[in-house]
Amino acid sequence: MDDVRPSAMAKLTIDLRAIAKNWQTLNGISGAAGAAIKANAYGCGAREVAKALFETGCRDFFVANWVEADALKDVVPQNHISVLNGIDEQNLEYAMAHAFKPVLNSPAQIAMWRDINAPCDVMLDSGINRLGQTGCDSTLFDGLDIDILMSHLASADEDVKQNHNQVACFKAAASTIASRRKSLANSAGIMLGKDYHFDISRPGISLYGGVVRPELSDIIAPVVSIHARVLQVRIVAKGAPVGYNATYKCPNDTRIATIALGYADGYLRGFSNKGAAKFNGKILPVIGRVSMDLITLDAAQALSIQEGDWVQIDYDLCSASQTSGLSQYELLTGLGHRFARQYV
């Protein structure tokens, strides 16, 4: 029967109201905020997130490339979407047929766009030394219709002199270039104070629950949660190993629950012998190595757990980042495609 559908064994729940609330919080602190929705909105679903944030009042969206922009062409007005990687020969025809704004990063990109006479954004490199126009003579920008003139902070999650250097560099360069708006701060940069706010901020990670500076911990709501099915429960004898390469040996006879989640879902091997799940309020530590499709939990605390139950995976971004050695960005953007996604 074609109308009978298989069902996933792991669920990813994405709280769009929490994303909207986080945007309102960051919009309030910074005076005005856009939203970085590149990489499928950090794994949360760019179409769903863009729609929810547009309804909440957000009017500026940042994607990495033209394929990501294309996926949003019928979701929010195209001229509200900035393409951070800028323009190239291969995408020029597409760009001319659409109203998205390229973020021009180099003299070659500027030359390519100048004759097109359509709005654009510009990225100045104020010290990250990665992407953007450096040490520019302002005549380079003559004739461009620049909406957002921006730069990007390298170390906003730290209290270091580089932040002050970048804001000073950006201020000096931006004062010589005509634009409608100026923008510097990402999520962490918003918490560095008014000097960093300019006309519009560009939060990403904190919209999705990321706490990248301590000041954010009380004001940012969690967004993603993961649940996965128990496939089998067994008692493993004292001294017996669990999982690939026997990285765990049971100190006692141990109740083990095997769960339908693995590194193919983005639950990477850094959680081996370190991660945890919850069942009925009890904590079940991950024991043994994370496999592609499976993890094993010490279920000593969960006497009633059985096949078919669901456990909640501990995926608090801050603590999961410390546990796994992955950044909060990697924890979100690495989430795989096997989940049943639920938006609430």
Ligand SMILES: *Cc1c(COP(=O)(O)O)cnc(C)c1O
């Ligand atoms: C990704 C990105 C952001 C958002 O950064 P977060 O640290 O996720 O808040 C802002 N600006 C640019 C240019 C980016 O590439």
